[in-house]
Amino acid sequence: MLDASEILSASILIVDDQPANVTLLRQMLRKVGYTQISSTMEPAEVARLHQIHQFDLILLDLQMPGMDGFEVMQNLKQNDPAGYLPVLVITAEPAYKLRALKEGAKDFVSKPVDLLEVQTRIHNMLEVRLLYKKLENYNKQLEQKVLERTAELRASESRFRRLTELSSDWYWEQDESGSFTKISGPVLEMLGLMTDENSDDDTGWNRDERNALAQVLAERKPFLDFVYSRTNPDGSHQYLQTSGEPMYDSNGNFTGYRGIGIDITERMRPEEGLRRFRRVMEVISDAIFLLDRNSMCFVDVNDTACQLVGYSRGQLLGLGPAELGMGSRDQLDAVFDDIIAGETSAQRQKLELRRRDDVQVPVEIHWQAARRCGEERIMVAIAKEVLGNNRDFEVNELPEMPPDLD
Structure with missing residues (x-):
């Protein structure tokens, strides 16, 4: 809603070739309380003045010598083809009313002028115009906020991706059926798989560990630092550690999992x-x-x-x-x-x-x-x-002790 002060402070331009009409309309508007009133008796100046001041309402007489009101509206549309024409026309010719509306005028007043009718139509038209402008400004502010928020989200996503890259070897996402939808990082190279190979192939994986992880996923629980292993074709062991959390949409529906993983083979040696x-x-x-x-x-x-x-x-x-x-x-x-x-x-x-x-x-x-x-x-x-007289024995060989026995 609009305050009365907002309507009364709207900018109005009176366009008429008759000084008496200009004076009458100006006095009527000031008496009601409007404060931003301009006028011109030169129809050729209207487009230029409106481009400078962006009037909220133009009271336009259609019958003027040299350039009539229809030509004025054409000039206004040329300056702003897709714009809003805030024009209320004043005419004594009934046939001009429909034509004026087709040309883009928003309303009309008949001559001789009824001051109460003029006041009412001006008020209504300004109310609509100002609400439209307020909505337009709100949309622009909303659009700006969306752009800023989008930029913030992109920056946040970039920071998250960077932190993920720094703290892990890869990032992964699964859908609700357990199929991978996103994998970033060199995990395929680490596992010795080609990009066209099936990364879900369970060859070499420790089945007990895989089953334990599958159970956690089935229960839709978050998990931290889960370690699982595989035996490579050359007989060596590879150890991986992963953490993940379930994902839900805005309605609380489960949509899958996301998480990070690292290769901890060297740490596990x-x-x-x-x-x-x-x-x-x-x-x-x-x-x-x-x-x-x-x-x-x-x-x-x-x-x-x-x-x-x-x-x-x-x-x-x-x-x-x-x-x-x-x-x-x-x-x-x-x-x-x-x-x-x-x-x-x-x-x-x-x-x-x-x-x-x-x-x-x-x-x-x-x-x-x-x-x-x-x-x-x-x-x-x-x-x-040492049993009986057997006082000598051969010591069994132990393997080399690992460097970390803690």
Whole structure:
């Protein structure tokens, strides 16, 4: 809605070749309260004046010498062919009324002029015109906001894509049926697939891991850092990590998933090596004790070691070699320092190991060192029970210990 002040402050141009008519209309408009009133008795000047001032209403007399009102409207349309003609014509000829409307005039007033009728038609026409202009301005503002918002969304999408690229190797989207609709990043190259190959081929993938991921997707739950693996044709293992979240439309309907993924094969190599090392520990018939050099506490043992000394693995991890009769810290420090310094690759001890039930078990222990992280060391004790007179034994070979045992 419009305030009365908005209508009364609208700009009006009076066009008439008769000074008396101009004065009459001007006085009538001022009496009502209109404040922005202009006039001209030169019809040829109307188009120029309107181009400068963009009047909200033009009161136009059709019968003028030299250039009549119809020619004035033609000039106005030439300056703005697709524009709005804010013209209210004044004429004494009934036949001119329909013609004027066809030429683009918005309304007409008959002569002799009825002042009340003129006031009413002017008010109504200005109200429509100003509402139209307000709507036009609103549409322009809305269009500008849409453009700005679109630019913001594009910038946000660009930032999101850039952050995704920095924090992951690829970005993916699936539709509600589980088919990939978007994949950005070198994932196909990482998997050794050609672009025309089926990336859903499950050859080499760990089925249990794939089934677990499929279950999460079926429940439409978000997931974080899910790790799954595949065995490549050359026998090597590849590890991938992915995170995703379900997508919904504005009505809350599920539309699919989106997420990111990274190749963590290099990060998993030490853990894979550790798993291999521990598997070997369990199949070796000798007792294996892994000892942290700094704390002098066991950090891992195999089942054979637990059976030999009568402790569970959890119990042993809270103990050190002194509790098992392997020697005092001072004695072992000297042995370990020699091994670490490289003066000897390994040391053998023959002693009686103290079991949990205090039974003494004769054993021979083979000590060696392995690098852990940086300068930290893990000492490896390989122990075998000495039975009867057999005081010598061959130490089983352990695989090279992975650099990270944490």
